[in-house]
Amino acid sequence: EIVMTQSPATLSVSPGERATLSCRASQSVSSNLAWYQQKPGQAPRLLIYGASTRATGIPARFSGSGSGTEFTLTISSLQSEDFAVYYCQQYNNWSYTFGQGTKLEIK
């Protein structure tokens, strides 16, 4: 099983600032990496796929980068609605695993 490790567990950032979230895979997943946003009481929402492609309707302030085992999600200027939990997910081998999540909270 490919283990996905996210850091940090919690990130405190002020509105308007930049947030950088990390995700590491235990073995290469190529660019088969997605990011999801989850707000309390809601299902996750797909943000980024292919490591760097924004899903339909996702604002340009969200960007993804990386390949192989190291990935980053960057939110360039945090809006109030961006404070949530973010999960990475690998889909490299038809057996899917998620990271444990990073909680992005208001500083």
Place this chain on the structure above:
Amino acid sequence: QVQLQESGPGLVKPSQTLSLTCTVSGGSISSGDYYWSWIRQPPGKGLEWIGYIYYSGSTYYNPSLKSRVTISVDTSKNQFSLKLSSVTAADTAVYYCARVVGLGLFDYWGQGTLVTVSS
């Protein structure tokens, strides 16, 4: 717009079988364009993929749950279902159904349903 809706008992006794159904609207499971999946999330914890099914009935399960999981499809009702046997308190979670696009992206999700395992 595709919509998914989970249904089933919210309380299951230990050692029994958890059974949930996902009803898909706004699109046909039989189109063959997608896989259909179950994912769960224990309270306050992260996401765990359970398995997926194709309209033909082909399935693939998370190896850690494989011995207890069965996913089936009913194309006439545009539904797919989850059965998880021999449940324990560790199976208490919000269970989501989702559409799988491409190699493994979950682009549409149900709202989720909380299943509690307790006597």
